[in-house]
Amino acid sequence: MERRHYALIRRTVETQLQFEPDVETRNRKPLKRSVGLAASWALRCGPQNRFRVFYDVDHERHMVYILEIGAQQGHRLFIGGEEIT
DSSP states (O other), rough: OGGGGHHHHHHHHHHHHHHTTTOOOOOOOEEEESSSOOOOEEESGGGGGOOOEEHHHHHTEEEEEEEEEEEEEEEEEEEETTTEO
């Protein structure tokens, strides 16, 4: 992931997940199957919705935990330089 996208991803996370992070929207969806993470939600963002932010919501503490951020290339997802299947 290029450094120039960090600020964009950060702004998107702050605005999209500040209120009602567990409400489905066009770019925010619950995960139907595990991606090998404890995440239960995914947020699409960035140019052509290329980036995926995987997160979980703790309702008791009113917290959102960002677990992973990856890049989608075609139908392939890369997190930390490794393809996730």
